[in-house]
Amino acid sequence: xxxxxxxxxxxxTEEGLPSHNDIVEEIxxxxxxxxxxAAFLDLFRxxxxxxxxxxxxxxxxxxxxxxxxFFYFDRSLKEISGLSSKQCQGLEIVWQKIETxxxxxxxxxxxxxxxxxxxxxxxxxxxxxxxDGNPVVKKILQPGFVHEERVIKPAKVMIEREKG
Numbered sequence: 001x002x003x004x005x006x007x008x009x010x011x012x013t014e015e016g017l018p019s020h021n022d023i024v025e026e027i028x029x030x031x032x033x034x035x036x037x038a039a040f041l042d043l044f045r046x047x048x049x050x051x052x053x054x055x056x057x058x059x060x061x062x063x064x065x066x067x068x069x070f071f072y073f074d075r076s077l078k079e080i081s082g083l084s085s086k087q088c089q090g091l092e093i094v095w096q097k098i099e100t101x102x103x104x105x106x107x108x109x110x111x112x113x114x115x116x117x118x119x120x121x122x123x124x125x126x127x128x129x130x131x132d133g134n135p136v137v138k139k140i141l142q143p144g145f146v147h148e149e150r151v152i153k154p155a156k157v158m159i160e161r162e163k164g
Contacts, residue, residue: 057147060105064145064152067098067109071143102145110144110155113137117159120151126158133162 018026074091077083102109110121117124117135125141137157144155 053150056106057152060107060147063102063105063107067102067145068143070094070098071109071111071140106148107152108146110146111140113140117157121146121154122157122159123154124159125156128158128160135159136162 142156
């Protein structure tokens with residue numbers, strides 16, 4: 001419809017030229033149409049990006065599941081007394097491999113102790129009331145995961161106050 005008006009506009013002879021008001025009206029209609037199309041394309045782009053991110057997270061879930069399983073295995077081994085220093089070193093080597101694997105797919109595991117409590121990365125499950133300083137992570141109850149700066153799952157932690 002717009003195209004036919006456009007062609008008719010340029011095919012007219014000098015006597016049949018549209019008035020100034022007709023031209024302004026036509027331009028306004030074209031602007032309105034372009035704005036609608038731009039809004040539609042923006043919504044479409046956002047939907048596609050959201051679907052791609054959801055798909056990527058779905059694709060990395062097996063990696064996250066493996067890291068979580070090793071976290072619980074590691075924690076249960078460390079709670080058993082008699083773990084030698086070489087065995088602890090062996091566990092850390094496996095952690096380095098897992099963290100490298102996760103970083104290849106854009107995932108970072110949140111499992112560090114003694115770091116400042118960050119409500120974006122941590123969910124406080126227990127608080128230890130001692131101290132009057134800033135809250136720090138004392139124990140990880142469940143690891144958290146960040147995918148390309150987006151928190152997939154916050155770490156569930158026990159916090160304490162720094163001793164100042």
